Amino acid sequence: MPSKAEILEIDGIDVRITNPDKVFFPDIGATKLDLVNYYLSVAEGTLAGCRNRPSTLYRWPNGVDKPEDAFFQKRVGDKRPEWVQTQVVKFPSGRSAEMIVLADAAHVAWAVNTGAIDLNPWPVRKGDVDHPDELRADLDPTPGVPYEDVCTVAPVVRDVLREHGLEGWPKTSGKRGMHIYVRIEPRWPFTEVRRAALAMAREVERRMPGVATTAWWKEEREGVFVDYNQNARDRTIASAYSARPVAAATVSCPVEWAEVDGLDPAAFT
DNA sequence: GTTTAGG
């Protein structure tokens, strides 16, 4: 692979894309530059979900065929362009990290250049990192469970939310599940948001016995796991429009509730 | 992927 670089001007900011021809997704022949261009093409939607959110980057610097080289990056590197925005966040351990804040399309492109395939924003905004403005329902089908079951659990999640005056916005996860995001007032701490998610999950489980589960141990799970723990501090979910580190390069795609019935997640790549 | 140390 020849060593070269391409400079993209994004909203007046020059972003250097190194090794643009490096193949990230061998099965479909997509390169790093292809991935950057994909993110730029959906920048508006991506930023609707990520803008000003401190984010963990899931980096695969040598593509999806080198999972042994993949890692999560929370602390943004010291060496970075001066325009890169950051936000210090605190972990329950008491430690803290200076995390990248995805302020605009240039930030996304810069992150992708470092090998970030999916973006994992905290459910908070820069300036108030202790109060989530988003509750997230993460639906993970256990192995062998058809997507159809996910599509039957999702509307029940919606019902429970609505009974509490909340509206859920569904999207495919880009892998085998679904995510439902709920806008909330940035008023409660992580612990309270997680408690609400737990209560919601338990109610969904109660209404869908054998189809929805909140059991932590895989062995005890049956059907679709409603993963309320993703609402804890420092736990994240791949953002809307994130590409996922899988061979087919499927992406997380927001959908309308009317589309949920009969949805095929593999259609979004 | 980037940076740094060492030859």
Next chain:
DNA sequence: CCTAAACAACGCACG
């Protein structure tokens, strides 16, 4: 100049 090496996460459940 070039290459090798170091580095890049952490919370919660359970027993």
Next chain:
DNA sequence: CGTGCG
């Protein structure tokens, strides 16, 4: 505490 899980 170590292990499982995401």
